[in-house]
Amino acid sequence: MAAHTPRTAGGASGARDLRETAHAAQVRELTAAGALDDPHWRAAFAAVPRHVFVPYFWTGRGAGHERLWSEDPDPERRARWLRGVYADAPLATRLRDGELLSSSSQPSLMARMLEALGVRDGDNVLEIGAGTGYNAALLCHRLGADRVTTVDLDEEITESARSHLAALGYRPAVVTGDGARGCPSRAPFDRIMVTCTLPRVPYAWLGQCRPGARILSPLSTGLIALTVRDSAPGFAEGRFLHTPAYFVPLRGATAAPPDRDASPHGVPYDLVDNERFRFLLVLTAGVLHPREALDLWRREDRPARERFGVTVTPEGQWSWLDDPRGPYTWPLGP
Template sequence: MGAHAEVRDMRETAHAAQVRELTAAGALEDPRWRAAFAAVPRHVFVPYYYTGRGAGHERLWAEDPDPEQRARWLRGVYTDAPLATRLRDGELVSSSSQPSLMAKMLEALDVRDGDHVLEIGAGTGYNAALLCHRLGDDLVTSVDLDEEITESARAHLDRLGYHPTVVTGDGARGCPARAPFDRILVTCTIPLIPPAWLGQCRPGARILAPLSTGLIALTVRDAAFAEGRFLHTSAYFVPLRGATAAPPGTYGMSQGIPYELVENERFQFMLVLTSGALHPREALDLWRREGRPARERFGVTVGPEGQWSWLDDPQGPYVWPLGEPAPA
């Protein structure tokens, strides 16, 4: 076997093993998404990535002259973990999401044949490729603020013969030229639902977006109203950059809170979700009183009069405005 054939075999073996692992873990229950993951190799979309090492970052890449470094790169690509793919001044600006979370989000998006999907955050192009395999190129639009990111995503997609519409622009403004959409999939954390998205959706459309440390699944009624609950899973993404970039104010997040509770994932979710509306001590008292509620008991309503999160019931009694400035 020649060197190139051996490399190809190693990559195909690692790819197939990851699909089996995701399936065994229950992340790929839908056979159509299982087929998409089997058809789209992740390594094409992450020819290099960064790992934390000491005070800096180490770059691992596919063409490293050291075979052991190339092997490390490949192991990392097919590990079920997010990968830092673009840094700027030491700050992470783009990444390849954890494959199992991608699979869960795609299944939760509940796409049907013929659905037109808008992806906010092009990343490496991997997610768009999976959508193209499932729906076809013409039904997939991906938007990112950074021209370097969109150019790179297009190049990766082109290598595998996928040609969705990849647009450089502010994701918070959606993509009116390609509307209306049946589904919007967001791959960056947002503090609020940009109103432009609702106006670009068909009635009954679904928006799936990272908010706080969870995933909100909204059903759009019309251009002025959407509502839905959080999924049970946690989600951590690079923040959206652009018109809706500023996160809600957080103040004294650990003020008077026992450290072990600040680190508790369920409580941290509520703390971020209600930041600026509830003092951390109020949030803790309510969280304890309500039996330490999981993410799926919370929801979000977007209406003409504003946006608010809620516990159990959108009509109250536990309702908090989203994106409120933090108290002084």
């Protein structure tokens, strides 16, 4: 993102102008990149400034973390903060003992997920993972705050998100609780959008959905789009989008720990970081040995994400290649 920040600016008015300029440039760049084809979401991104939701973020790793914030007395550091906020990149917004707890997702990925969610006027949406509140604000602009519920396990995160949203006049339901359990008191939902990665799909969500509802969630290193069937209670099925996605893991009582082995034992070095193969490796971890996954991947002509899908039923859930009742199926999660 090439938001050029001059060294001098005339006080509060100048700072506001810089932020507005950087915000407008981001919307233009996302539109030019094809991430904002839907005019409703283009209007939402233009109306909701990201800097309100990211007053500070962390850069670096391990002991080298550095905090950049909007009120830093050093103008160069403030400029770095502004460039970071309006870059098309994820930002670490909350750390605890060096562990990433919450982040602001990459704006282009957020835009593509919102478009893939397929919301319609009047839809009720549940967001799992409140984060900074930025995504909830975009949903509020599109649907109205009374149609939006966002849930997070951490009270500090929900309180911060609530404050950010209120600063722009948005007051959706911001709930502190285990996202894996959904939000029964606000159900039923037409759409569920998840902003944290899962080992499997919490079954409680299906019971809180209207027939025909869509659930869009990170899984493995991709995004699964499930449709809740009206002909079979408690049944949902769908395919992965082509988009890669990496999110902070879901936390909570019913969120399984990532204890399945996805290390690439016996895999050629040049494939260790292959995006398509890594997706299959993580999806089938604990079920297929990495060498078996590699043999399948080669035999099936290096399948892209969209050839894979997931089925959720009262009896269990599984991922599959090409056909949910075909020869290649694998149970999901423990």
